[in-house]
Amino acid sequence: MAPGALRVLHLLDSLSIGGTEWNAVRLLIELKRLGVHVHLAVFRDGPLRADLDRAGIPVQSLSVTSFYSLAFLREAMRLRRIIKDEGIGLLHAHDRYSNVFAAIAGLVGPSVPTVASKRWDSRGDPWRMRAASWFALRSATRVLANSEAVARSATADEAVPASKIRVIPNFVDDAVFDIGSADLRAETRAEIGLRPDQLVIVCVANLRPVKNHALLLDALAAMRPSLPGVLLLLVGDGPSRRDLERRAKELDLLEQVIFLGQRPDGWRFHAAGDLSVLASDSEGFPNALVEAQALGVPVVATAVGGVPEVVDDQVTGLLVPKGDAAGMTNALLALLRDPLRRGAMGVAARLATRTNFSREAVLERVMGFYRELLPQSGDI
Numbered sequence: 001m002a003p004g005a006l007r008v009l010h011l012l013d014s015l016s017i018g019g020t021e022w023n024a025v026r027l028l029i030e031l032k033r034l035g036v037h038v039h040l041a042v043f044r045d046g047p048l049r050a051d052l053d054r055a056g057i058p059v060q061s062l063s064v065t066s067f068y069s070l071a072f073l074r075e076a077m078r079l080r081r082i083i084k085d086e087g088i089g090l091l092h093a094h095d096r097y098s099n100v101f102a103a104i105a106g107l108v109g110p111s112v113p114t115v116a117s118k119r120w121d122s123r124g125d126p127w128r129m130r131a132a133s134w135f136a137l138r139s140a141t142r143v144l145a146n147s148e149a150v151a152r153s154a155t156a157d158e159a160v161p162a163s164k165i166r167v168i169p170n171f172v173d174d175a176v177f178d179i180g181s182a183d184l185r186a187e188t189r190a191e192i193g194l195r196p197d198q199l200v201i202v203c204v205a206n207l208r209p210v211k212n213h214a215l216l217l218d219a220l221a222a223m224r225p226s227l228p229g230v231l232l233l234l235v236g237d238g239p240s241r242r243d244l245e246r247r248a249k250e251l252d253l254l255e256q257v258i259f260l261g262q263r264p265d266g267w268r269f270h271a272a273g274d275l276s277v278l279a280s281d282s283e284g285f286p287n288a289l290v291e292a293q294a295l296g297v298p299v300v301a302t303a304v305g306g307v308p309e310v311v312d313d314q315v316t317g318l319l320v321p322k323g324d325a326a327g328m329t330n331a332l333l334a335l336l337r338d339p340l341r342r343g344a345m346g347v348a349a350r351l352a353t354r355t356n357f358s359r360e361a362v363l364e365r366v367m368g369f370y371r372e373l374l375p376q377s378g379d380i
Contacts, residue, residue: 006370007037009079009088011098015046015059017264018206019287020119022048023170024094027054030363032297036370039086041079047264062370066103071320076105077287083112092144093117096129099136106139109259113373116140118150118165121305122157124210142373145343146170146285147306159225166369169309170285171362172294177354181296188272192233192258199230199336202273204266204288206240206279212302212323214240214247215279219329221251226334230256237262245326267291274342275300275335281322283307290357293317293349300331310357316349 008031012024025048028038032055036341041050041060052059060082062075079101081089089159092115093102099116106114116137122130137143137158143165145151151167154160166282186196194200201220205211213234220232231314236245241259260269269277276292276299281303290310292299299317300322301307315320318335335342355361 005035006090006374007039007088008090008092008370009039009041009083009086010088011091011093012040012042013095013097013104014044015042015048015052016044017047017262019170019285020095021027021046023287025051026171026173027366028052028057030359031366032057034363034367037086039082039088043101062101064097064181072101072344072371073091073102076101078103088112090115090370093136093140095119096133099140100132103121103136103139113141114139115142115144115222115373116237117147118143118154118158118160120150121153121211121282123153124282130157140164142369144168144369148307149309150284168365168369169306169324169357169362170287170290171359172290172357174359176267176291176294177358179271179295179348184268184271184295187243188269192260192269192272194272195232199227200233200273200275201230201234201332201336202235203234204276204291205278206236207234207244209240210280210282211240212279212281213244214275215323215325215328216255217244217251217257218246218325219332220253220256220367221277222325222329223333223336224256230336231292232257233260233269234258235260235263235266240252255316267295270297271295274295274339275332275337277301277328277332278307279328280304280307287312289317294353294357296346296350298335298345298349300328300335302328312348312352316345317351332354 009283029301031038037059041061041062043064064072064075090113091102093099102114122133127322135161146169147353148167151165155162248254270292276297278301284308291297301311302322303319304322311317318331339359
């Protein structure tokens with residue numbers, strides 16, 4: 001590696017399976033492929049560690065459970081040593097707590113540019129977390145948002161000057177576009193035990209209140225008189241699972257709802273569906289919808305956060321207002337009853353995703369962003 005190659009230390013809250021975590025891991029792997037010297041420091045280990053180990057990316061575990069402890073100061077000093085020993089030129093934090101850690105560690109560490117990430121709407125956070133995010137985002141050299149909606153939130157909620165914010169979306173691995181959608185559809189349906197002609201809706205999302213899976217259950221129950229037998233696959237797990245299972249039983253939907261649980265390859269199951277759906281009350285950048293569209297699956301989603309930046313309403317899918325069960329029901333019925341329209345939307349979705357969210361297109365923007373912060377790194 002050239003002596004002047006860019007050296008970036010990334011900070012992440014966790015290596016568990018989730019949108020933020022998976023996108024950060026993929027970014028590190030791709031940056032290494034481009035010749036960037038990447039390190040990762042993380043608070044909590046998890047299953048995604050295996051991908052980093054296979055890629056030969058060094059991972060440092062930080063023993064931080066509270067920002068009000070001697071351990072925090074010890075780990076901040078340790079981070080300082082890593083930055084010095086590895087010749088790190090840039091610190092890139094990806095999540096709430098890692099943003100705060102980077103900001104505070106910067107007060108005791110060497111002066112390197114810092115990037116804080118904004119991927120969420122802060123209005124539902126506890127006041128202490130909102131205050132900490134305000135401090136972290138305001139302290140960073142730049143704030144990286146994954147959608148225009150999130151960028152607006154950073155200005156409105158954390159008072160970050162618009163001049164400090166850059167917007168770069170997440171990306172889909174180019175290999176997804178080379179997958180034979182029909183083959184993957186047959187494969188995933190056989191894996192679950194579904195008939196080839198079964199109408200199926202897929203939702204890939206952690207089972208948390210903000211994702212509002214209950215709205216999907218209500219819509220599924222409402223469409224049953226006019227379109228019985230539609231299946232709903234829920235890919236993901238989380239604290240809402242027990243309540244959702246209880247709600248499915250109350251609505252007599254146990255034979256129509258399949259809880260697949262957490263899957264490291266959850267994106268594959270979009271291919272099993274005739275539609276992919278997201279009923280969230282809040283979203284930053286909807287990774288699941290991008291993955292569905294990359295596989296040529298049209299989507300129905302609530303028009304929140306960055307969703308309208310991903311879904312072209314009436315072209316690649318249908319958008320409905322947040323919390324609108326009737327609107328969700330009608331949108332699902334409209335597409336489930338019209339296979340030709342679904343097919344046309346799927347083709348448009350795949351093309352739009354390849355254009356806007358391909359790996360190379362997004363990585364080019366990331367590298368340009370890094371060069372903006374470190375213009376002397378001209379060999380990357």
